[in-house]
Amino acid sequence: MSAQTQVAPAPVAAEAPARPVTLSRRGRRRRASRAAWNLVGLVVFVIIAFPVFWMISTAFKPDDQINSLNPTWFSLHPTLAHFNDAIHRPFFWNGIKNSLIIVSVTVALSMVLAFLAAVALAKFRFTGRKLFIVLIIGIQMLPQAGLIIPLYVVLARYHQVNALTGVIVTYMTFVLPFSVWTLRGFLLGIPRDLEEAAMVDGSSRLGAFVRILLPLVAPGLVATSIFAFITSWNEYISYFTGTSRHTDWGGLMAGSALIAIPVMVFFLLVQRKIAFGLTAGAVKA
């Protein structure tokens, strides 16, 4: 290596005119491989996104195009008839109303409780902390299927099987641990110095908390709430769309799109933040 550097000057001068050629050849090869990868990327995109596209495209198609043996990719005369049918189906609005109530209460309660616990996890060292973490992670591991039976029996005892309270309680079991964990991730992201600076300025721990921590963690709080909202919303509709009518594909796709699109919009908004909150700690290690 060192020998090469020593004789370097002469060869460099000799090679100077040849250099741009090799560079551009390599550049061309790189560009070609980039183009090939882009092509692969596009194919993967088409495969992955196709079901979503097909749902939306079907929802706007008139029945004769849906039932035809040759599929129509884009309908040239789209119709809103299926959406109209979907929202006028019995129980549609009632279902939406119930799920909004359930989901809002679940999320609001969970957020308040989870935030306190997340502060304890992120900002304090205490005996039993490890045990608490095992509890929080362990609950997320429990297969939901395993808990359905005792929940059913317990709720039946208290005559809550179909009541909203019962459903709210059920969802909190799953939303609560998730929220604690994610909020903890956001709180960890706040530099300690900021808090300490506030305390040096003479505020108490509570003062530091209210004036510094809360505003900084607010976006995380919002993101987690929305995510918790989506989770419990998805869970809830599992129950009220359980019955599928295989004949009316248009209506089914319109109903599906109506349920899925708000979720997708929300999700697109908060996805980045949530991935951060969930993996803060995991990726760092």
Next chain:
Amino acid sequence: MSSSPVPSGTAFAAEASLRPRRRRPFSLAGALRGSVPYWLILPVVGTIAAILGYPLYWLVKLSFQRYGLFELIQHKGVGVGWANFRSVLHDSIFWDTLVRTVIFTVANVGLTMVLGTLIALLLVQVSSVVRVLLTAGLVLVWSMPPVVAVQVWLWMTNYENGVLNYILTKLRFGNYFQHDWYASTFSQLGLVTALIVWGAIPFVVVTVYAGLAQVPRELVEAAEIDGARPWRVFKDVTMPILKPIFLILTSLSIIWDFGVFTQPFLLIGQSRIDTSNYLMGIYLFEKGYFESDFGRGAAISILMLLIVAILSVVYVRRMVRMEAVE
């Protein structure tokens, strides 16, 4: 905060400065402050104890009782000892289902992890426009509620005019005209696998891609300069750094796929579900809930919890250790 009296210029001072700086002298206020984290976690612990501990207690209690519809109305079970467990463990359907579920889980987790990692690596290679497009597509898939996804898959694969048959025939993979995907167990579970893998890939891609950003560029470049081929670079440089992430993702996927219920139940459909295509989640539902034999259902649940607990011990230990590192 009162300043602690530290005699300067002595050996003691040097020793004291080695200790953690924020050393609190004992006082009533200090003890109160020490209890703050416990007050903070109390609401969550209390709620979890109430809404989860109580059902769990019931789960164990039910599993040792005969508890059917009659007992549900009477609010009183009849103790039967280990009979529920014995009957489950002597049920050949249970063992068949367990084997099928394990194979199913291995296939699903394997496909999810491999395809997810490949797409994450692909994201690094493509231009930014394609990357944004691909990410948007993944996020759309991620946000799709499972029930909705099942409906879309039923529509795409339906036997009369499903678009899947049309595309496969047009691409000359063979004649799939009015091919019935729900005719055999293998094909049914294959469809469920495709649905689950498709739905699970986005989470894996996003997490692995985030992890790839943590791999130091210099390490990769050094390996490339040393003449390592891409596969070697991945295996010897990228893999070890991403190992904790792979471990977490694999464990989580195992847990989710082992107990999966919604997708197979709705996609295969109640009319086509029989003992030949049971997965654990469905077995539990049919035996415990559908036949209203809650005691037996509880026993199955406990067995499932045990299996998953064994599978996830690695994950929980890893998370706790990582938490300790911070």
